[in-house]
Amino acid sequence: MSARRSTEQGTTSVRRPSARSRRIVVEALARVEGEGGLTLHLRGGEVAGVELRIYEPPRFFEGFLRGRRFEECPDITARICGICPVAYQTSACNALEAACGVELPPALAALRRLLYCGEWIESHALHVYLLHAPDFLGYQSGIHLARDHAQRVAAGLELKKTGNRIVEVVGGRAIHPVNVRVGGFFRAPARVELDALVGPLRRALEIAADTVRWTAGFDFPDFAMDYDFVALARPDAYAIERGRIVSSSGLDLAPEEYESHFVEEQVPHSNALQSRKKDGGSYFTGPLARFNLGFERLSPEARRLAEEVGCVPPVVNPFRSIVVRAVELVFACEEALALIEGYREPVEPAVPCVPRAAAGHGVSEAPRGVLYHRYRIDAAGRVEEAKIVPPTAQNLRQIELDLARFAAPRLALPEERLTWQCEQAIRNYDPCISCATHFLKLDLDRG
Amino acid sequence: VVAVGRADCGDDAAGALVLEQLAGRLPDRVTPRAVDDGALGILEAILDCRGVALVDAARTGRPPGTILRFDVARRPLPESLGSASSHGLGLADALELARALGRLPPRARVWAIEGERFEAGRPPSPAVVAAASRVADELLAWLEIAPG
Numbered sequence: 274m275s276a277r278r279s280t281e282q283g284t285t286s287v288r289r290p291s292a293r294s295r296r297i298v299v300e301a302l303a304r305v306e307g308e309g310g311l312t313l314h315l316r317g318g319e320v321a322g323v324e325l326r327i328y329e330p331p332r333f334f335e336g337f338l339r340g341r342r343f344e345e346c347p348d349i350t351a352r353i354c355g356i357c358p359v360a361y362q363t364s365a366c367n368a369l370e371a372a373c374g375v376e377l378p379p380a381l382a383a384l385r386r387l388l389y390c391g392e393w394i395e396s397h398a399l400h401v402y403l404l405h406a407p408d409f410l411g412y413q414s415g416i417h418l419a420r421d422h423a424q425r426v427a428a429g430l431e432l433k434k435t436g437n438r439i440v441e442v443v444g445g446r447a448i449h450p451v452n453v454r455v456g457g458f459f460r461a462p463a464r465v466e467l468d469a470l471v472g473p474l475r476r477a478l479e480i481a482a483d484t485v486r487w488t489a490g491f492d493f494p495d496f497a498m499d500y501d502f503v504a505l506a507r508p509d510a511y512a513i514e515r516g517r518i519v520s521s522s523g524l525d526l527a528p529e530e531y532e533s534h535f536v537e538e539q540v541p542h543s544n545a546l547q548s549r550k551k552d553g554g555s556y557f558t559g560p561l562a563r564f565n566l567g568f569e570r571l572s573p574e575a576r577r578l579a580e581e582v583g584c585v586p587p588v589v590n591p592f593r594s595i596v597v598r599a600v601e602l603v604f605a606c607e608e609a610l611a612l613i614e615g616y617r618e619p620v621e622p623a624v625p626c627v628p629r630a631a632a633g634h635g636v637s638e639a640p641r642g643v644l645y646h647r648y649r650i651d652a653a654g655r656v657e658e659a660k661i662v663p664p665t666a667q668n669l670r671q672i673e674l675d676l677a678r679f680a681a682p683r684l685a686l687p688e689e690r691l692t693w694q695c696e697q698a699i700r701n702y703d704p705c706i707s708c709a710t711h712f713l714k715l716d717l718d719r720g
Numbered sequence: 721v722v723a724v725g726r727a728d729c730g731d732d733a734a735g736a737l738v739l740e741q742l743a744g745r746l747p748d749r750v751t752p753r754a755v756d757d758g759a760l761g762i763l764e765a766i767l768d769c770r771g772v773a774l775v776d777a778a779r780t781g782r783p784p785g786t787i788l789r790f791d792v793a794r795r796p797l798p799e800s801l802g803s804a805s806s807h808g809l810g811l812a813d814a815l816e817l818a819r820a821l822g823r824l825p826p827r828a829r830v831w832a833i834e835g836e837r838f839e840a841g842r843p844p845s846p847a848v849v850a851a852a853s854r855v856a857d858e859l860l861a862w863l864e865i866a867p868g
Contacts (some may be wrong), residue, residue: 415817437764
């Protein structure tokens with residue numbers, strides 16, 4: 274607990290320097306992970322600028338990975354986020370296994386995918402039920418929603434709990450799992466442990482299907498943009514724990530080509546770096562990108578439900594991302610059930626990874642989008658350089674562009690209403706600000 | 721009995737210290753739990769219990785070691801004790817969510833111990849260690865267990 278006040282709706286102030294210009298400041302964004310605010314600059318009735326101010330302190334993870342053993346990276350980077358630690362562990366493992374020239378055998382790869390399904394279920398259920406649905410139904414928070422819709426919120430929490438259970442059984446504990454290692458796992462779960470997840474997963478699948486129908490009935494603001502979607506793709510499956518990087522503008526890249534096409538840059542108003550394409554354009558990563566680029570590889574029930582509610586690609590209204598997350602919940606439950614059914618206890622829980630002087634690149638689909646890791650290690654297995662690009666940092670520029678376009682026709686709304694709608698637009702991306710403030714270039718002017 | 725907070729972050733260990741004091745002194749009907757993953761972890765720990773005692777660290781500007789007590793079954797935690805955790809959801813939110821779901825235990829009490837340092841890796845301050853011992857005794861009395 275602390276004396277810092279928790280705002281259910283972000284605090285707002287309006288500054289009016291003149292009749293023709295004004296500034297709307299949302300001091301603290303609510304229902305997002307981490308600490309950030311928003312400034313809209315208005316001139317003559319137009320949006321002159323948008324600043325998504327990430328003031329959560331920089332965290333310097335890449336700096337303190339240097340000199341550590343390569344085996345430590347999955348557990349250290351997992352600490353970047355309590356919501357998506359599996360994503361960090363997986364991208365780190367992918368990168369370091371690539372550096373060691375190791376590929377996981379199918380049984381271990383399947384187990385890693387199952388663990389990741391658990392994280393998707395946890396994260397999406399939290400966002401859909403407690404963070405985003407209240408916006409659409411006119412509630413200040415998930416708690417206010419629960420007062421009128423107790424049964425539904427309880428079902429959402431049950432869904433989340435099932436995700437937690439998967440992460441607990443495969444990962445060793447629900448938050449910051451301890452069972453993941455470069456090359457696989459410390460211990461492979463027994464068949465009987467996974468069988469115990471089947472009943473809860475079948476129930477979770479029912480809840481997820483109901484979530485699709487429920488969210489599809491919401492009213493969505495009329496809004497669309499011409500996005501360049503970026504996601505991972507695989508020919509054989511909906512990409513989660515690995516894949517190539519593809520985009521709606523035609524990119525098809527191996528993980529090691531990521532930095533040839535995307536760059537991060539510092540902006541004055543934020544502690545988080547912002548990514549862009551090297552040609553200068555913004556892009557959009559996350560559930561909407563995965564869905565639009567990988568719809569055909571969703572599980573049958575997920576696809577059928579999406580079609581039933583009229584949610585089919587291309588979905589270019591980001592407010593409909595809540596429906597897409599619900600579809601991905603269905604997919605993650607079905608996929609987890611299939612992986613458990615096909616599970617054969619591996620002979621060894623991990624394959625040996627012998628370090629060599631090399632660089633390795635790894636990507637995976639965090640609940641919020643593509644998470645890129647790169648490590649350079651020496652022959653003794655010490656990390657010489659690390660780079661981590663979280664999905665929220667990749668989306669920040671796009672969020673600002675969305676806000677500029679979205680706010681423009683709504684400037685006549687009462688301030689409180691405009692703030693609410695802008696926050697809702699930000700929550701379309703389920704931003705994780707703690708993840709995004711992973712690095713800041715520090716310049717000291719000593720005179 | 722639910723201890724909220726990180727045992728390795730200075731005075732955030734207040735709850736964990738109380739659990740240490742209670743080790744071996746709780747009957748089978750009382751389950752000790754340590755939760756460090758925010759509102760939903762707390763929620764899972766308290767839903768549908770017959771009674772719950774929660775212990776957390778607080779940072780309100782009072783002298784370190786000050787003990788604050790709240791009957792949360794009767795009314796929400798005061799706003800001045802808002803939460804500081806992931807997605808802005810913390811103890812107060814967990815309690816209100818449980819209340820909204822109609823599943824807040826009929827007996828629910830929070831002990832909050834004022835801390836002064838919360839940095840990772842630091843030990844708890846002496847004032848908080850002493851307060852934790854007093855809270856453990858109060859808690860046993862509340863549970864109607866004679867302090868041993």
